[in-house]
Amino acid sequence: MNLRDVKTEVEELLDAYVQCLDDGRYEEWPDFFVEENPVYRIISRENHDRGLHLATMSCESRGMMEDRVVAIRNAVVYSPQYLRHLVGAVRVTGQEGDAYKIQSNYAVFNTMRNEETRVFNTGRYLDEVVFVGGAPKFSRKVVVYDTVQIPSMLVIPI
Amino acid sequence: MNLRDVKTEVEELLDAYVQCLDDGRYEEWPDFFVEENPVYRIISRENHDRGLHLATMSCESRGMMEDRVVAIRNAVVYSPQYLRHLVGAVRVTGQEGDAYKIQSNYAVFNTMRNEETRVFNTGRYLDEVVFVGGAPKFSRKVVVYDTVQIPSMLVIPI
Amino acid sequence: MNLRDVKTEVEELLDAYVQCLDDGRYEEWPDFFVEENPVYRIISRENHDRGLHLATMSCESRGMMEDRVVAIRNAVVYSPQYLRHLVGAVRVTGQEGDAYKIQSNYAVFNTMRNEETRVFNTGRYLDEVVFVGGAPKFSRKVVVYDTVQIPSMLVIPI
Numbered sequence: 001m002n003l004r005d006v007k008t009e010v011e012e013l014l015d016a017y018v019q020c021l022d023d024g025r026y027e028e029w030p031d032f033f034v035e036e037n038p039v040y041r042i043i044s045r046e047n048h049d050r051g052l053h054l055a056t057m058s059c060e061s062r063g064m065m066e067d068r069v070v071a072i073r074n075a076v077v078y079s080p081q082y083l084r085h086l087v088g089a090v091r092v093t094g095q096e097g098d099a100y101k102i103q104s105n106y107a108v109f110n111t112m113r114n115e116e117t118r119v120f121n122t123g124r125y126l127d128e129v130v131f132v133g134g135a136p137k138f139s140r141k142v143v144v145y146d147t148v149q150i151p152s153m154l155v156i157p158i
Numbered sequence: 159m160n161l162r163d164v165k166t167e168v169e170e171l172l173d174a175y176v177q178c179l180d181d182g183r184y185e186e187w188p189d190f191f192v193e194e195n196p197v198y199r200i201i202s203r204e205n206h207d208r209g210l211h212l213a214t215m216s217c218e219s220r221g222m223m224e225d226r227v228v229a230i231r232n233a234v235v236y237s238p239q240y241l242r243h244l245v246g247a248v249r250v251t252g253q254e255g256d257a258y259k260i261q262s263n264y265a266v267f268n269t270m271r272n273e274e275t276r277v278f279n280t281g282r283y284l285d286e287v288v289f290v291g292g293a294p295k296f297s298r299k300v301v302v303y304d305t306v307q308i309p310s311m312l313v314i315p316i
Numbered sequence: 317m318n319l320r321d322v323k324t325e326v327e328e329l330l331d332a333y334v335q336c337l338d339d340g341r342y343e344e345w346p347d348f349f350v351e352e353n354p355v356y357r358i359i360s361r362e363n364h365d366r367g368l369h370l371a372t373m374s375c376e377s378r379g380m381m382e383d384r385v386v387a388i389r390n391a392v393v394y395s396p397q398y399l400r401h402l403v404g405a406v407r408v409t410g411q412e413g414d415a416y417k418i419q420s421n422y423a424v425f426n427t428m429r430n431e432e433t434r435v436f437n438t439g440r441y442l443d444e445v446v447f448v449g450g451a452p453k454f455s456r457k458v459v460v461y462d463t464v465q466i467p468s469m470l471v472i473p474i
Contacts, residue, residue, distance in 0.1 A: 008162070014247075015246070015247040016249065018246075018247050018263070022263065022282075082203060082304040086265055088404065089331040089334050091328075091335065103335065105335070107400065107402055107423070109277060111280065111305050113306055114306055116277070117277045117280050119432070119435060122400040122427065124338075146425075146427040147427050147433055148429055170407075174407065176404075176405050177419065180421065242423065242439065242462055243404075244421060245404055265423070267423060267435060267462075269462040269463050271464055274463065275437060275463055277435060
């Protein structure tokens with residue numbers, strides 16, 4: 001598979017992924033990952049750059065992701081907000097075995113009830129994507145966010 | 159026409175559309191729509207999700223769009239601002255007759271004179287696109303914005 | 317070279333360019349430009365629209381760019397911040413000799429230590445791109461930003 005086709009497929013994966021989150025269809029979120037030992041991690045740029053593994057959120061299986069979704073459904077019921085993602089600068093940066101390494105930039109905006117839309121979070125996605133039966137899936141997704149402070153709402157996947 | 163080609167064409171349509179708005183060339187705005195019975199609507203996510211049809215702006219013909227442009231030219235003369243759109247996550251979500259259904263995310267930033275640039279509005283475009291003589295045109299464009307409040311400047315198309 | 321291939325190549329150039337800046341690898345920044353007489357300019361939309369040439373930053377050679385990088389390394393050491401770019405609406409708008417004229421929208425977000433992420437700057441890139449040994453390079457890059465005020469940090473390339 002040539003790298004430009006990989007990029008096209010991964011962009012479609014990322015587009016579907018962020019629309020899923022923006023629609024609040026969190027139950028479908030784990031489906032974007034491989035079945036076996038997917039890694040999902042949210043970590044600050046500061047910790048990432050220092051090589052620290054102190055993640056704000058860390059899931060190492062589909063089961064942990066599903067638990068996270070249950071937690072979201074319980075936690076955010078009293079503070080509804082709308083999120084909106086933009087993803088850009090998608091680049092295939094390498095290949096390791098059957099996994100493609102992908103880097104991209106993201107920005108997330110949020111709108112709380114009766115408030116103006118604000119910048120919620122920006123950062124980089126450091127992804128590894130494999131093709132399962134022809135369909136791209138994340139085997140690893142690390143969200144490196146630019147803020148030092150942890151936004152209070154970072155209980156949700158980004 | 160395969161769906162990946164449709165997506166490429168629609169992305170070019172959307173890119174030209176937002177650059178037209180960002181340049182303030184509102185007189186050209188109706189040209190992005192079909193001649194016959196185009197629909198343009200701006201509606202809050204809350205109303206859209208509830209199935210309410212209470213739109214913030216609604217045009218159902220080119221004539222209504224042209225009237226809107228005249229209104230803009232009269233209304234905004236005293237409060238100049240610059241807008242800047244980013245569109246992402248463009249997806250072809252279906253097909254109905256000769257119309258392709260397209261969903262995308264957008265963010266609009268605005269800069270008032272002597273102020274900092276701010277997030278003006280984020281949301282989704284729910285578009286229907288047909289090809290007229292080979293060129294893509296919107297037969298329907300529904301802008302579903304994330305805020306509950308109506309931004310004061312929402313007299314302008316997004 | 318057909319224009320859609322040009323667009324694809326230029327998008328990859330832009331994606332690599334913004335990731336370079338976001339990673340803070342400023343020493344690599346001049347490499348995105350041609351060797352001979354590259355132009356890099358940051359100018360406010362107001363000055364640009366009036367035809368004024370009063371630029372906030374102007375480099376007309378690789379040497380000037382390299383000097384700029386040295387200045388950045390000296391200047392920003394006490395106020396670290398993270399930047400994050402999104403680029404959209406990339407369009408090939410013309411061709412002049414062997415140079416392609418490209419227009420795109422950008423938004424830059426910044427995160428100062430212990431602060432929330434904010435919109436730093438939005439605007440347009442007006443680029444001219446040539447292919448050198450098959451690789452796209454900027455022969456000219458003009459950053460037209462939407463604010464009237466000059467952000468204090470505009471010592472850095474965008």
